[in-house]
Amino acid sequence: MGSHELVDRYFAACSSGDADAVTACFHDDAVVYDTNHPPVRGAAAIGEFYAKARSRWEGAVWRVDTFVDGPEHCASEWSMEAPSAAAVLRGSEHYEIRDGLIAEIRQYWTFRRESPATGLQGFDYEADPRFWTPTRGEKNA
DSSP: OOHHHHHHHHHHHHHHTOHHHHHTTEEEEEEEEESSSOOEESHHHHHHHHHHHHHHTTSOEEEEEEEEOOSSEEEEEEEEEEGGGTEEEEEEEEEEEETTEEEEEEEEOOOOTTSOOOOOTTOOTTTOTTSOBTTTBSOOO
């Protein structure tokens, strides 16, 4: 399985809320670094973290919008539809892949409770077919 397929599997597992499916995407000693909270360390803890995140966001769905592939290092831009917040959150992740599993993620996104929708200021996501938007539905590219 290539890195793109692995990241797609990880996002699908996060969207399902299945902690075991998320855990299966990571090395036992994996770590997720994030701009909004302390690191999450260990595959099982990462699985539980994303199961709780999906529950907290009441059915969140994550999507890979763009992907830069590489065998050991890759990156994605993603969107998360959060029905409970009526918002789309956007961010970027940089991955380190080891032996076909995720060893590290560095996540860049900003959470603002007063305005949870996030993304690049001034970027026209609606006009760019690479990105999922609520009005268009599935991305066109």
